[in-house]
Amino acid sequence: MKITLNEKVDKYLIDGCMRCKYGGTPQCKVNNWREELELLRQLVLETGLTEELKWGVPVYTHKGKNILTVAALKGSANMGFFKGALLTDKHKILQQQGNLQSDRIVRFTDTSDIHRLKTILQEYVLEAVQIEVSGKKVVSKKNPEPIPEELQQAFEDDPAFQQAFYALTPGKQRGYIINFSQPKQAQTRIGRIEKYKEQIFSGSGLHDKYGK
Known part of the structure; x- marks a missing residue:
């Protein structure tokens, strides 16, 4: 399988999303997790998804539909599934972010964990593609703290x-x-x-x- 890298994502891995004042500086959170992000990027691309840059971060798509992101937060490198709530998660590796009902993420702070979970993560990616193709949607529950x-x-x-x-x-x-x-x-x-x-x-x- 031929893997096509997106130059805009290359830049993200150097400068970050450029959405805050730390973009392009040593304080950018991407600098803490660059090796982990590059590993996650590679394993996702091996599944055949298309690599794009949206909203300043790497987004991986299937036939134009958003499947997942690979991006850095302050405390970890993350693989985030847009419809993660619908994944079976038989290995119990997904986490919910606050009150976010649809998305689920997998957090990494060490490359060894990514290597160990590579096959499992790719299975999750392929399941996420199947969910998107099926047209399934996440049914949201009323949030306890009303969002304006x-x-x-x-x-x-x-x-x-x-x-x-x-x-x-x-x-x-x-x-x-x-x-x-x-x-x-x-x-x-x-x-x-x-x-x-x-x-x-x-x-x-x-x-x-x-x-x-």
């Missing part, structure tokens, strides 16, 4: 932002949700979300900068 419509739209427009948000602790998530929900005007709520995007991408809570 503008934040939900921001998630739909930018899944990388959604992943960064749900990588925060539940307390940090709640702080942002309350803050974003307060304004009466939709445009003001949108403005607040945009204002704090960089802070969320860097893994900080609403008031973290005041405590430093």
Whole structure:
């Protein structure tokens, strides 16, 4: 099988997503997990998926449909499945990110774990493709903490932002949700979300900068 690498993903592995102030600097979280990300990239490409860069992060697709991401968060390198909640997960390796109902991720902090799970991960990738081809959808349950419509739209427009948000602790998530929900005007709520995007991408809570 011929594997085609995407030059934009090559750049991501050097500079990161460029969504926060640390992009292209030694402080970028990609620098902590580059070897793990490259291994994950290779094993996904071996399954025949198409490599693209969307929302600043590597996304792997099948016939134009998003299947998974390979990206770095502050504490790990991750393989994230867009419809992970529908995977059988017989090996119990998937984790939910906060209140995110559809996506599931596998976290890695060591290349040895990726090598050990390579065959299993590729099985999960192929199952995820089958799920997408079948047309199955995740049925969402009502969220205990109401998400403002503008934040939900921001998630739909930018899944990388959604992943960064749900990588925060539940307390940090709640702080942002309350803050974003307060304004009466939709445009003001949108403005607040945009204002704090960089802070969320860097893994900080609403008031973290005041405590430093």
